[in-house]
Amino acid sequence: MLTHLKLNNFKIWRSTGQMPLAPLTLLFGTNSSGKSSLIQSLLLLRQTVKARDPNLDLNFGNQDAGDSVTLGQFRDVLCRRGAATEVVRANQIGIEFGWRGGEDRQSIGGFTARYEQGQGGSADLAYLRIGQGSLGFTAQRGRHGAYKLWAADVRRAIGQSPNFKPQRSFAFSRAAAEALGARATPVLSVGPTLLAELSRIIYLGPVRRSAQRDYLWSGRFPGSIGDDGGQAVDALIASGVAKEEARRRRLPTPSAARLFDETAYWLHSMGLADDLQVRQLGRSARYELLVVNGDGVSNLKDVGVGVSQVLPVIVAALFAEPGHIVIVEEPESHLHPLAQSQLAEIFIQVSRERGVQFIAESHSEHFLNRLQRRVAEGVVLPGNLAAYFCQRSGAAAELEPLRLDEFGEIENWPENFFGDEMADIAGRTIAAMQRKRAAKTGGAE
Known part of the structure; x- marks a missing residue:
């Protein structure tokens, strides 16, 4: 530290x-x-x-x-x-x-x-x-x-x-x-x-990589997620595949699936998704990351940009070791x-x-x-x-x-820490009062 x-x-x-x-x-x-x-x-x-x-x-x-x-x-x-x-x-x-x-x-x-x-x-x-x-x-x-x-x-x-x-x-x-x-x-x-x-140090810059429709996965967990979070979805795919493989074989959920499950949990707590899914495209090395909301399932590319931008942040936090x-x-x-x-x-x-x-x-x-x-x-x-x-x-x-x-x-x-909120509230109130007074006076005439 x-x-x-x-x-x-x-x-x-x-x-x-x-x-x-x-x-x-x-x-x-x-x-x-x-x-x-x-x-x-x-x-x-x-x-x-x-x-x-x-x-x-x-x-x-x-x-x-x-x-x-x-x-x-x-x-x-x-x-x-x-x-x-x-x-x-x-x-x-x-x-x-x-x-x-x-x-x-x-x-x-x-x-x-x-x-x-x-x-x-x-x-x-x-x-x-x-x-x-x-x-x-x-x-x-x-x-x-x-x-x-x-x-x-x-x-x-x-x-x-x-x-x-x-x-x-x-x-x-x-x-x-x-x-x-x-x-x-x-x-x-x-x-x-x-x-x-x-x-x-794990670093994520202010602009993370945009979502892709599908991802070429090497078959292994990445060693890092990259400064732009470009490998975050690779890590999720690796974790999701491990989870699905265990489910298919009726085995206990492995520790490798923790990243996938915890990411889905935090997306749900943020109101961004109900769950995540990983889908292989045929027998190729390409995979989709799917976002579940209610009964609908959407490709990561087709949901709001907020999801793709926050995914690397969540993954970075969960990816980090003590x-x-x-x-x-x-x-x-x-x-x-x-x-x-x-x-x-x-x-x-x-x-x-x-x-x-x-x-x-x-x-x-x-x-x-x-x-x-x-x-x-x-x-x-x-x-x-x-x-x-x-x-x-x-x-x-x-x-x-x-x-x-x-x-x-x-x-x-500090002054103007998050902008001058009180000045905006006061200005809005005064303007509203003046317009109401003007409207009332005009109506009386």
Whole structure:
């Protein structure tokens, strides 16, 4: 689980300050207020540590390579009106986050990095600290591309060498490992832990893949559902086929059918479908996903777009294993208010029962209202919910933590949080009164 995030001079953010993250973390705000940039920083690091090129300090992304984010070059990511702090210069990008991991989910780790512009618009690592308990290291670039290296909390540097440059912001070359010798253990062992933590992220973008009339299925469960949810229906088909096969053989329902049954349950609770069915097209490898409503059965392509857009969100939540981090933008897209409220119930249940962390960027008042209600009812502890309001302040962004009390009330409700609802109500009432008065006066004349 990610415990906090801090950005300096990253896109619209001069500084977020330290931003605590909870099992349920919500990001609200106006358009172009920096919400997506918060998420992009984590995706940027995830695709960096997974990149094949060891010389990339930050992998800004290549759309043709299927990267999660494509951010251009260093100058496109550096805040145009960057601000210096005690440790981060105005021409540097700073990214920091913490995590709690391990088998007991109690081991504390941290990542802090600063980057400067390199050749050809790339990023050069200026400073890096990764730590988890007694393991970890600090690397700092000196003159002529050499890096000083400290192990864990030891103040005295192990040495200085160009070989001590961390690769992909977390690992070391074979030459560095050989040079460290017996001192390598506390330095090298923390990198795989960071890689494992970032690999736990399941991301869904704001635009999910449109429904298809039929799907070519490989015959296996997909390993992921994709950033656009493109493999979510494949996962449902695999689960549905397992269920149907067991029914046909009169066997107990297998665990593989859980995804299919639970997805159908949540669609029903949201008022979107009574059930789901999977149908093979002849003896081919192509399958239809059918939506049942009452006595009618419709192809997924022929029902409202809200169903196809929310299916990946539901599947992502149910697909996640304990310790996974589900990051989703606009989960409420194309949904009516009841369905938006029920989305909150999915996140609450999966987070509580299976230890999955959710970070959601949303514009939905109904989504937030349901979470506030569950806090008031004692179902969600205030400490397990973090909510932030992002807003523009000139050319930069500001982050306002929303203070939620034990009764689910937001103590510092931002101005125009979900638009100016009270002004609209007052304006409508005044206009109605004026028109009624005018009509009455005209009738009297």
